[in-house]
Amino acid sequence: MVGGSKWSKAKMALGLKLNMCLYVPRTIEDAPVVASPSPPPPQPSARRFSDAVSLSPTPPRNSDYDRVQMPTTPTPSSSGLLLPKHSSKSSKKTCAICLASMKPGHGHAIFTAECSHTFHFHCITSNVKHGKQSCPVCRVNWKEIPFQSPTTNISQGRVRRNHASCPQNDAWTTDQRLLPPPRVDINRHFSSIFHTTEPDIFDDDELTNDQPSVTDKTSTSNDLTIGHSTGLIEVKTYPEFSAVPKSVCHSNFTVLIHLKAPVSYGLQHSGICEGGLPLASHTCRAPVDLVTLLDVSGSMAGTKLALLKRAMGFVIQNLGPSDRLSVIAFSSTARRLFPLCKMTGNGRLEALHAVNSLSASGGTNIAQGLRKAEKVMTERKWRNPVSSIILFSDGQDTYTVIRPNDGNTCTANSSLLPVSMHLNDASSLHIPVHAFGFGADHDAVSMHSISESSGGTFSFIEAESVIQDAFAQCIGGLLSVVVQELHVEVECINPMLHLSSIKSGSYKNSLASDERKGIIEVGDLYAEEERDFLVTLDIPVNGSNDEMSLLKIRCIYKDPISKVLVTLNAANDVKIQRPIVTGTIAISMEVDKQRNRLQSAEAIAEARVAAERGDLASAVSVLENCRRKLSETVSAQAGDRLCVLLDAELREMQERMTNLHVYETSGRAYVLSGLSSHSWQRATARGDSTHSMSQAYLTPSMVDMVNQSQTMLFGGPSPRSPTRPTQSFPARPQPR
Template identity: 65%
Template sequence: MGSKWRRAKLAFGSKLCVYVPRTLEEVSPSLDAAGRFSDAASLSPSLSPVPGNLDPRPTMPTTPIPSSSGLRLPKNRSRSSKKTCAICLTTMIPGQGHAIFTAECSHAFHFHCIASNVKHGNQICPVCRATWKEIPFLAPSLDLPHRRARFNPVDWPHDDAWMTILRPLPPPQPVSNRHRTSLCQVPEPVVFNDDEPLDHQHNIAQRSSSIKDAAENNSVSTLEIKTYPEFSAVPRLTSRDGFTVLIHLKAPATSTSTSTRQNPGRSQSNLPPISQTSRAAVDLVTVIDISGSMAGTKLALLKRAMGFVIQSLSPCDRLSVIAFSSTARRLFSLRHMTDAGRQQALQAVNSLISIGGTNIAEGLRKGAKVMKDRREKNPVSSIILLSDGQDTYTVNGPRVSNRRPDYQSLLPFSIHGGGSPGFNIPVHAFGFGADHDAASMHSISETSGGTFSFIEAEGVIQDAFAQCIGGLLSVVVQDLQVEFQCLHPGLCLGSLKAGSYRSSMKNDARTGFIDVGDLYADEERDFLVSLNVPVDSSSNETSLLKVQCVYKDPLTKETTNLEGKVVRIQRPEIAGQQVVSMEVDRQQNRLRAADAMAEARASAERGDLAGAVSVLESCRKVLSKTVSAQAGDRLCFALDAELREMQERMANRRVYEASGRAYVLSGLSSHSWQRATARGDSTDSTSLVQAYQTPSMVEMLTQSQTLFLGSPSLPPVRPARSFPAQPQPR
C-alpha cells in the first residue's frame, strides 16, 4: 500500500489532501447522495456541520488514511510520473496526437491539460509545487460556421466525483464568537433582523469626500438633459401627427471618471478601484442554485465568481448569501465585507456542495426576507439570482397543472407588487447553461425591475457577475422621474416609448411622466415622445415641450430639480428639404430592432421559426436603409449583428430551445431597460453586442478578465480532486 500511496501523491500533488475510505461501509450516506467529497469541508472542523449543506449530518475528514482497499490505480498508471500526466492521469506517449509540455522543473503534462489549469492563474507545478516563470497558453478555437471565437476558459472534467474547488482564504484573523457561530448550522431566526449595523461615521465621511472631490475637480455632478426634435422645421400651414422628440438623459460620472477626463495623462493604474471611491454603499443578497445539476465545473466556477464578488465589495457594503436546492438556507446574515467578513463569506461559499432539486421560489422568498427584515438600509439594494435549471416545486412541480406557467408565483409578494411602500428591490437574474428556464428568469427580472443575463459558456460566469457588480457599485442617481409638458395650446401628446419603465399621461394628454429609478455613473437613457403638431400661421417658431427631472443623490440624500431647454422648431412658410435628426433616427432604429425581436420571439414560441427569421431579416433590411446606417453609425452595426445572431439561433427547434430563447430574452431585457446584460459573447471585448456598457462596468470586467493571469488581490482558484465515495462502474 505504501508504494501505491506514494504514486497517488506524486500524481495528484504532494500537498493535496484526499479522503480514502477504509471500507465501502464507512462512507457517509449524505456524502454518497452528493456523489463526491468537497475539499471546502476542510475549512471547518471535521465533525462540525458544513454551512450551506442542507444535510445536518457531520462531514468526513479530509486527511488521507492508509487502507488496503482504499486506492487502486490502473496498471498503465503505475509507471514513472514523467510518463503520466498528473492532471488527467493518463499515459503520455509522443506521437499519439497530444502535445506534451515540459515545465522548468522538468515535470511534463499534456499541453491542453496544463494550459487549462494555468489559464485561471495557477502558476505552480501540480507535482512539486515549484513556481513557474513561463506558462503555456492555449489560444481560443474558432467556431467555423459562425467565424467567431467560442471557447470555455475551463476545460476541467465534468465527472462530479472528480471535481471540486478550494479557494485560498486570507490569513485567519481573530473574530468574535458571534461571527464564528453564525457559520454553524444553527436554526434560522424567524425574523432576519440580525443585520450588522451601518457605520454612520463612515457614511458621513464619504459624503464629505464626495463634495470635496467635486470641488477639486471643478465638476458639477448633475444629470445632463438634452432634447432633439425629429425635424428642425415644419411649414406653418402644415400639421404633423406623430412628430417625434427625443429626450436624452446622462447620469453624472464618478469622481474617478471625472478626474480622468480632466487629466487625460494620468495613468489608469494610479486610480483607485470602484470599490474604494466615494460612492453609495450597497446591500447585496445573492441567491445561488446548488442543486444536483450544478455539480462539478458549474459549482466550481460559481464559487470562483462569488469569490470575485466578495473581494470586489468594500467594508461599507453588506452581503448575505442564500443557497437553494430542494429547500433554501441563509448562509450568513447581512454583514459588512471587512477582512473578517470576507474570510467568513469565502469560507461559507467554499463549503457548498451540490445536491437536491431546484426551488427558486423558496430561494427568492428568503432573499426578499433578508431585505425586508433588515433593521437598517444602505442606499443601494439589489438581489442577484443564478440558476441552471427549472423550478421543480412552484412552476413545474408534480402538483402543478398543465396550464400556462405562472412565473409571477416565483416572486415573493413583497417584490412583485403590493409590498411595503418604497420596497423596490431589483432582481438581476442569470440563467446558466442550456437547461435553465429562460422564460421564468426573464419574468422574474422584468417584474422586479432587474435585468436577465444568459450565461452560455461556463467560463464567463465571473465576467457576467463582474459587469453587474460594476454597475451596482456606481449608482449616482436614485428615484429619477422625468416630466414633460406641452407648451403650445394646440399640442397634445401621442405615444410614449419608454421600454419597461413605467410611464403615464394626464387626462388632458398634455403632461407625461416616466419613472426611471436608479442610474449608474455615465449611464444614458433615451425616450421618444410622439406629438401632434398643429398648424401655426402666427409665428415663425413653435415651442413644443418643456422637460424637467427630479432625482435624489444617494450619497448626500439631497433632492435635485432640473429643467431642460425648451424644445422649439422653426415654422417657415415653405420648408426646404427635410433632414431627419441623426440622434432621433438612431433611437428609432433601436426601438425597431427591439420590436422585431419581440415579434420574432412570439413567432418562435408558436413554432413558426421560419416566420421568426423572416421578421428579423425584414428588420435588418429596413435598418440598412436608414440615415444613420448609411452614415456608418456603430449602433446600427451592433443592432444588425445582434439580429443576425438571433437568426442563427433560430435555425431549428433544437438550437432555439438550447440557446435561442435565452439569447433573445436577454437582448429584450437589455433594450427594454437600456442596461447592459451578458449574453453569448457580449462580455468579450471584440464583440459588437456591447450595448449600454458603462465605464464602471468595463473597469470591473477588466479586473475579472485579468485575474486569469494572476492577481495579488484575489488569489486564483486551483482545481482540486476528491475520490468518489464508491467505485464508479466502468
C-alpha cells in the same frame, strides 16, 4: 541487542500509526500520495484562511504560480471543503505553508524558525498576521515572531508596499489584503448548512457605516455640483425635424429626450471617506446591500460549481468595506449562509469560506430562495442606499413552476416572485432581481419574468468560462449608482399641443388627463449610464409665429450619498422653426437611430411570439424584414455603430432560430436577454458576451470591472481582449 530490538518495534508501531492518514487526490501539480509521515494538520483558522484564499482572485505570492495551473474542479472532501495539501514533501526545500520551492536566489526571503523549520518569509508573516504565534509544522510556541513592516500606503482596503524603500522582489511588491483574525465558528460544518437552525427574524444584519445625510432638502439648479457627485444629469433634446412649414400639420412628431448620468463619485476634494481611507486613493460611492441566490442543486456539481465559487470570490473581493453581502444557497430548499455582513477583511474571509464550503445536491427551488431573499431585505434593521439581488440558476424550479400555455413571459410563473417584490405593487420593495440563467437547461421564461417583474435584468450565460465576467459586469454597475428615484417630467409649452405617446420601454410612464404632461419613472442610474426616450405629439398648422416652443423637460431625483433631492430643469426648451416654405430638411440622426433601436426591439418580440408557436420560418422572416428596413435608414447608411450592432444582433437571433432544438437550447434565452437589455437600456450578458448588442449599453464602470475579471490570472487561458463600451449616443469616431 534487547534495547535495540525494543526500539525497532517502537519505530514500527509509530510508523503504522503515522501511515493512517488522509488520502490526497491528484491535482495538476502532484500525483496522489499517502502522507507518511504527515505533519500535524494546521490550526482550524489557518485552514479556513487557505480555503478562503483559494476563491480569491489574488494569486498566491510565489514565483512558481505562473507555471502552476488551477485544477478544473476543486478537490472535494466529505464536507464540501477544498482540502489543503500536506505531504511528505514538507522539508527545508519546500515551504510547508505554500508547498512551493525554497531554493536560494529565487527572489524569496527565507525564514528559519527557532524550532529549525524553514518557510518563505512572506508566507510565515502572513500566517503570524492572522494570530498564529507557533510553528504550523510542530506547533512549538515561538519567542521571536517574524514581522514584516515596510512603509505602507492604505489604498482600497489593501496594504501596498512602498516600492521605493523595499527590496525589488515579489515578496515585497505584491499587494496583501488586510484580513483580521477570522470569527468563523470553527465547529460549524458547512456540509450540513441546510439542516442548521435559522433565526425566526432576519434582523441580525451588521450595522451599516454612518453615512452623511441631508434630509428633506431640495436643490434646484441647472449647473450645480451636489453631495459627492461630480455633476448633474446631462439632458439633451432633439426634435425629429428642425422646422415644419406654417401651413403643414405633422402627426406623431417625435422628440428624443437623451439623459446621461454624471460620472462616479470622485476625487474632487481631500478628506476621509468610508473605511477611513483618504479620498486621494479611494473613490467614495453609495454602499450596497447585495443578496446573492446561488443554485447548488445536483446539476451544479463539478466544474460549474467550482466556477460559480470563483465568480463569487471575485464579487467578494471587489465589494468595499461599507458594502454588505448575504448569500443564500438553494437546492430542494433554501438556506441563508450568513446575514448581511460588511465586506471588511473579516467579513470577506467569512464569506469566502462559506461560499467555498458549498456542495451540490438535490433539486431546484427558486421560489423558496426568492422568499428567503425577500425576508433578508424586509427584516434587516439597517439599510445601505443601494439594494439589489443576484439570482443564479442552471435549472428549472421543480417545485412551484406553472407553465403558461401561450408562452407569454409577462404572465409566466409569476408565483415564483413574492408579491412584495413586483415593481408595480404599491408596497413593492423596489429591489431589482438580476437573474442569470446558465446553460441549456435553465428556465429562461421564468428567469426573464422574475427580472422583468422586479425591475432587474436577465442575462444568459451560455459558456462556463464567462460566469465571472457576467457577475463582474453586473456589480460594475451596482457599485456605481449615482442617481436614485429619477422621475422625468415632460410638459407641453404651446397651448395647442398635446402628447400622443411616450416610448420608454419597461420604464413606467403616465400621461395626465389633459395629455399635456407626462412622467417617466426611471429609478436608479449607474455612473455615465444613458437613457433615451421618444415622445410623440401632433404639430398643428400655425401661421402666426416663426418659431414654436414644444416641450420643457424637468428631472427630479435623489443623490444616494447626500440624500439631497435635486430638481433639474433642462437648460433649453424644445423648439422648432415655422417658416412659410422650407426646402429639404434632414431628419435628426439621433432620433433616427433611436427609432431603429425601438423598431428592432419590437421585431425581436414579434419573432419570439412566432417562435414560441413553433413557426420558426415566420420568426426568421420578421427579423430579416427588420434588417432590410434598418439598412435603408439614414443612420444605418451613414455607418452608425448602433445600427451595425443592431444588425449583428438580429442576424445572430436568426441563426439561433434555424431549428427547434437550437431555439430551445440557446435561442429563447438569447432572445429574452436581448429584450431585457433593450427594455431597460442596460447591459446584459448574452451568449459569450463578446459580440453584438451585449456590449451596447455598457458603462465605463462595467467595462473596468469586466476587464479586471478578464485579466485575472487563474492559471487558465490567456487573458482575453479587453471589453470596451459602445454607448448608443452620441456616436464616437472609430479609429482608422
